Amino acid sequence: MRTTRPLLPALAALAFLALPAARAASATHALMKQQGCFVCHAVDVKIVGPAYAWVAYRYRGDKTAVLHLADKIIHGGAGVWNPWTGGIPMPPHPTLTLAQAEAMARWVLAQKPVAPPKP
Numbered sequence: 001m002r003t004t005r006p007l008l009p010a011l012a013a014l015a016f017l018a019l020p021a022a023r024a025a026s027a028t029h030a031l032m033k034q035q036g037c038f039v040c041h042a043v044d045v046k047i048v049g050p051a052y053a054w055v056a057y058r059y060r061g062d063k064t065a066v067l068h069l070a071d072k073i074i075h076g077g078a079g080v081w082n083p084w085t086g087g088i089p090m091p092p093h094p095t096l097t098l099a100q101a102e103a104m105a106r107w108v109l110a111q112k113p114v115a116p117p118k119p
C-alpha cells in the first residue's frame with residue numbers, strides 16, 4: 001500500500017526522538033532516588049509527603065507549576081499539603097541546580113494524576 005510507506009521512516013524518527021526523552025526521565029528518576037525523594041514520597045501513596053500522583057492532580061493544567069515545584073524542591077517549605085501531612089515541611093535541597101529541580105518537577109507532573117482522598 002502506498003499510504004503506509006511513509007509510516008516506517010516516521011516511526012523510526014519518532015523512536016529516535018523519544019529515546020533521549022526517555023533517557024532524561026530515567027536519569028531524573030535516578031537522581032531523585034539518590035537524593036532521597038522516595039524516602040518521603042511514593043507515586044501512589046502518601047509516605048511523609050504527598051503521593052506524586054496527587055501532586056500531578058493538584059497542578060494539572062497549571063502553567064506555573066514547574067517553576068513553583070522546582071522552587072519548593074530547592075528551598076523546601078510547608079503549607080500546601082498540611083491537611084494530609086499535619087504540617088510537616090518538605091526539606092530544602094540547596095545543592096540541586098534549577099534545571100535538575102525543574103526536571104524533577106516535570107517528572108512528578110508526568111505521573112498519572114489521582115485526586116487525593118479527603119484528609
Ligand code: HEC
Pocket residue numbers: 032035036037038039040041048049050055069072073077078079080081082085088089090091093104105108
Ligand atoms: C523528609 C521528607 C521529604 C523529603 C526527603 C522530600 N520531600 Fe517532598 N514533600 C515533603 C512534604 C512533607 C511535602 C508537603 C509540603 C507542603 O505541605 O507544602 C512535600 C511536597 C513535595 C512536593 C509538592 C509541593 C507543593 O507545593 O505542592 C513535591 C513536588 C515534592 N515534595 C518533591 C520532592 C522531591 C523531588 C524530593 C527530592 C529532591 C523531595 N520531595 C524530598 C516531604 C519530603
